[in-house]
Amino acid sequence: MTKKDLADPLAAFRDYFYHPKDTIYLDGNSLGKLPLGTAESLQEVVLKQWGQNLIASWNKDWLALPHELAKQMSHLLNGLPEEIIIGESTSVRLFQITQALVNSLQFPKTLLTDQLNFPTDLYILDQIAMQSLGKKAVVISYQSELEADLEQLKDSLGKTPGIYCLSLVTYKSGFLYPMLELNRLAKESGSIIIWDLSHAVGVVDIDLKATETRVALGCTYKYLNGGPGAPAFLYVDKTLMSTLENPIAGWFGHAKPFDFSLEYEAHNTINKMAVGTPPILSLVALQKGLSICLAAGTKALQEKSRIQTQWLFEQIELRLIPYGVTLESPRDANQRGAHISIAHLEAWRITQALQAASPQIIPDYRPDKYIRLGLAPLYTRYSDLQTTVDILEDILKDKSYLNFSHQKATVT
Ligand SMILES: Cc1ncc(COP(=O)(O)O)c(C=O)c1O
Known part of the structure; x- marks a missing residue:
């Protein structure tokens, strides 16, 4: 020491x-470390809730779990609990929200990112751009491979409005963007920025409200210590969310999934972004890591x-x-x-x-x-x-x- x-x-x-x-x-x-107590929580859930209580555990324990975690995450990021959903991977969440923004016709029809972004983000943006807009996503190239040229990025936000996706902390060099300034510039030009917080959450003091962030997502297996393949989170500002539709209309996004209706009726909160059955064991594994982070x-x-x-x-x-x-x-x-x-x-x-x-x-x-x-x-x-x-x-x-x-x- x-x-x-x-x-x-x-x-x-x-x-x-x-x-x-x-x-x-x-x-x-x-991949973050294993929090003490996670193995015991998992064992308890596997043996007692799954082993003993079986299907009854859905009503008793499991259906509430994603919402409890969303509440904790809302404290970590300063969003509202009803603006956050936990589950799926970051890649799936990025696909869902980008496609939803494109489909909403509220934003200029160009998808943009920069060359510092994580490959999965580039692939997904490009796929949606090709399939829905008939052109490739714009990838802003800076002189440096490691740091954003903020003047160039701001210039782009002014001159090429669209749906942008940026990683708040870039995976290669750890470059950190000024979130509030860029969100404001985006708003002025009718654009929106989807923030990928994967490398930032748990180590950057993120305040989604103070930075006027409208959409953010990220994974929980890094600094939140949620374990391999831990579920991602998605945040969408409430007002914006009410105008969007989930492009993957799975049954868990239905207003009343257990009515088994043949007609799809979307939930009226961010829960409409749910797709399939929540990954209970992975959600349980995330609880301790998230609590430790909040306590610190x-x-x-x-x-x-x-x-x-x-x-x-x-x-x-x-x-x-x-x-x-x-x-x-x-x-x-x-x-x-x-x-x-x-x-x-x-x-x-x-x-x-x-x-x-x-x-x-x-x-x-x-x-x-x-x-x-x-x-x-x-x-x-x-x-x-x-x-x-x-x-x-x-x-x-x-x-x-x-x-x-x-x-x-x-x-x-
Ligand atoms: C910035 C960033 N975005 C997205 C991902 C991919 O996340 P997932 O595997 O949950 O789709 C990663 C993975 O490391 C990442 O670092």
């Missing part, structure tokens, strides 16, 4: 998680994340740049989420050397030269970062990464 760990107001939150031995985990930006508070989480990423940024600059490493995340903490990306031509072999070190260090690798160091303020210690920099320096100095193969695993 360093002095900084002793002074860390969030230090105690680390005790709410399961920690594999001799491992420094810097991949919470991809997003202001404190963002504050710690800023201090930690700044410290790491400066250490990398000082000690690793002489060995061919470059820093690929924004220098300004106000433009940065909670992961720091570095680049090196041997990034993949360096990643393997980190995984083989003692203690084992787990970052993630993104083709073809990036290593992401994800800092999860709920459980990453300053001492973890100190050890990581020390080990990285040794690996680079003695070139021990040359002992590893160029062969890549499927998930890196």
